[in-house]
Amino acid sequence: MPKEWTAKQERQYEHIKDSEQDQGASAKRAKEIAARTVNKNRAQSGQSKTASRSSVQDKSPQQRGGQRSGTNRPKGPTRDQLYNEAKKRNIDGRSKMNKSQLAKALGKG
Structure with a gap:
């Protein structure tokens, strides 16, 4: 975990990683999903030095909550x-x- 993360972000990372592994994701994939989620939240709150437009303007991962899965759109x-x-x-x-x-x-x- 990067040294810039707060204790809360580290706890969030661990929670997401464990949750993904419980749902059957590999350890590598679970770590990637958890890191992406925490980093996107950091970008949206202005804590990261660089952030893509899609990271900053899109819904947060928590807000989206699987909204894009199971839809009929492309x-x-x-x-x-x-x-x-x-x-x-x-x-x-x-x-x-x-x-x-x-x-x-x-x-x-």
């Missing part, structure tokens, strides 16, 4: 997530692309 990454990946890969014209164009440019659609 699955997969959001437009912002695709945009961030395109940014990492230096894809030209990404700011003018919509979700399907970004997916196609990244080879995911």
